[in-house]
Amino acid sequence: MRRTARLATAAVASLALAFPVAAVTATSASAAPANGSATAADASTDVLARKAKKKIKLKKAKPGTHYGLAGNKITAQVRGKGKVTFTVNGTKVKKKIKKGKASFRLPAELGPGTYKVKAKYKKSKGTIKTIVWDSALNVNEANFTISLSTPSYDYPDMVGTVKFKGKTPNTGYVDIYRDGKNKGGSGSPNYCCMDGVGEGGAFSFSGSYFLGKVAENGPGTYQYRAFYTPTSSFDEYIYSQWITVTVVP
Template sequence: MRRLVSAGVIAITSLALATPALTSTAAATPGTADTAVVAAKVKAGKFKIKKSAAGVQPGISKLVLTSKGLRGSGKVKYSITGDNGVAFKGKAKVKKGKAKYLVPALGTGHYKVKAKFKGRKGKTKFEVYDSNLTLSTTALTCDISDYKARTSLSGSVKYKGGPATSGYVDVYQNGNAAGGSSSPYLLTFASVNTATGTFDFGTKICDRVITGGTGSALRSGLPAGNYVFQAYYTKDAGYDDYFSSNLISVTVVP
């Protein structure tokens, strides 16, 4: 009886030792089912979205969302919603595993981004800062013959929720600010009062429109007629962080 029990134990032990060997062989050569599981996990996974900056100024389109780690061709679909009630959708084509989406100009608020591509998802968020460039008026009359009849212009700058403590306000014809201070359409500029966040051109806008501005396209002054200008605030001479005012209508009279 003891021998039978011993023989049974030996048989069971041998079987138990043989089982891991079979398991090891199966793991070394994944089958079709294993490949399908891996593919399913990739498809149901997530991808990262990298932002070119944490936020952007209002009315400026320069924030880029880059979706990374994508496989295959097609377009990434973006859904963006803001706490200010704004909601819209966009698409970006995948190239070399990435998709870059340029966010359009938006108003102040906090925005959430959801993206989809071939069953995979990505998400991020960004802020459009609470900044504003306020003008005393958006309609100037510039009298060529009577300087006393020229309209003055002043204003204030809110930068990321508070009064600006540095920087400049530049004025460009038709808002052509490309190139910053080297733009041929730069009319003139004013420094921001570091204590109050205000600025004051006086009648300088009209004076420069008539007698000549800083940029090469405006150095000879402008004749009687109707023109459009726009003011831009920049916190320093680098011009990498800026936003604009409403359009300024300028009427030059003889």
């Protein structure tokens, strides 16, 4: 009996010693995948960091520009010296890097539409989209000759229409400025006159109103431009071709 009890006690002790070892082994085995996952995450982060370094950050000066006017300005931010190659509509242009930036202005000849501008510097690349809106301010006549000996009420009218961002507006304003200098708005010494835009985007300047004011400058040849803005804030506008007025005695 005593021998049997001793054997039973020895067996229990043996089992007690075996279980802790197995537990340690299991814990060690389960920790291995965790270490492996951390290594994979670090590698993934490193790959993303390398890809980020190969991208050029591009910015555009405006959300979009108007057809026939100055194109949008695209700026690339890079580290290094040399030139950045810009590509738009199949045409490549190289611009020198100054203080970590290189800028490219899209040509005014681009027709209405959305364009993808690409930039490349060594192995780094970047892409940005910009839009050219279908906008226009047209007048019925761009060349006038008037005489001081003729009453201003006999001067011809100047009429026109406006298209803004592909649509025909029924509101807004058309202002005319000598030499196209519109800085200062109606307070500018170059301001001539204004008319509101009505149905169909139409506007009209009577002969005595526009040309009559030009005649006040005396004999000579003068140039003007008409500007359309949708709001009185004049935050955004388009303008016409040059309007030439010749005043004779």
